[in-house]
Amino acid sequence: MTTRDRVVTGGVALGARAGRLNSFLSATGKNVEQLMPPWGEAIWHEFIKITEELFLQNDEQWRLEDIAHTKGIRVDKLGETKRLIDQSNSLRIGRIDQIDQLIAQLANEQTGRRPHVHLSETVGEMIDRICILLLKVEGAVDPEARDLAERKFKHLTRSLDLTLFAILEGRAVLPPSGNFKIYRPLKGESDD
Template identity: 30%
Template sequence: MNATFANNLFRQSIQDYHLTDDVETPINNPYSANDIAFLLYQKNWIDTIQWHLEDIIRSPAIRPDELVTIKRRIDMSNQDRTDTVEQIDSWFSDQFKGIVPKPVARLNSETPAWLLDRMSILQLKLYHFREQVDRPSVSDDHRQKAQQKLAVLLEQESDLAHCFDELLEDIRNGDRYMKVYRQMKMYNDPTLNPVLYSNQD
């Protein structure tokens, strides 16, 4: 498991989505549910659908009822995204359970899965900025600005990949350690969101 493995799975998910480019396309995860590849593919599929829902919701022609429906779908997508990240971190925690951190080991505030979350979103940015660079109907100025942003994103891709691989190496060597913190999201929980539970009290 390394950054190249993860990024290749993220790119595969993005390419698979764009075969239809339709937010109603159901996921067809090609990996076994027992494989970390399954979770990585699922994570990026969630991100990819949400990316396009965020585009749709900004249409000036969208009806108010459609907007509300999609906003609620985005809320649920965020919950699915968080749940999947936590599943990935649980996988890492299990992988590292036999490693005894050194006495001087540092706690890493960002877990491997939350770093993968950033890497997944970055692959979406790279895909869509490449689209802008290759758009035939735009001006040279638009294309040049998109190319400049793409160059920055490519640098970020390299940096995040290095950071991810370094983090895993440090954890394996006992130089850093991780903890799985649950996100404790409140807004979807009818017992914790005051707008939802106030009608029940």
């Protein structure tokens, strides 16, 4: 099964909504396939699977945010929903990190050229933004907002292709991946 076949037949969980995501992944796979090392096929399949999961996680998080913003929501329901949003966000960040780990495997095997492209965001972060843009395109009521989301989506997917080319050609310096949270007590809380 080729990369393109996996994208087209994958995404069963996404159902009818998978079309746009799979089209994007298929085009990206086709674009980078010529540079993919033979051992990279398995990594690419995993990349696609995690990207689909990330899209679904973003969709779930947006659904939860809609519930949290419901007018007249009970305080207990709001608290429960916010906890679910935190859990969803944690899963989303985990998937971004998984994508970055896969890309790092590809990048670590590329040698021979002096890297000269310093990336400002990780591939996982780019994929997360692409998933969010797809949700914005899908949910936009205003035609101007939808058009803007479409244009940003096209721009970002092209940027992703160029980023993957640079990584696979050994020309990219990946930014540090991983996440951390810093919690600071509110003023007055530490005075106990």
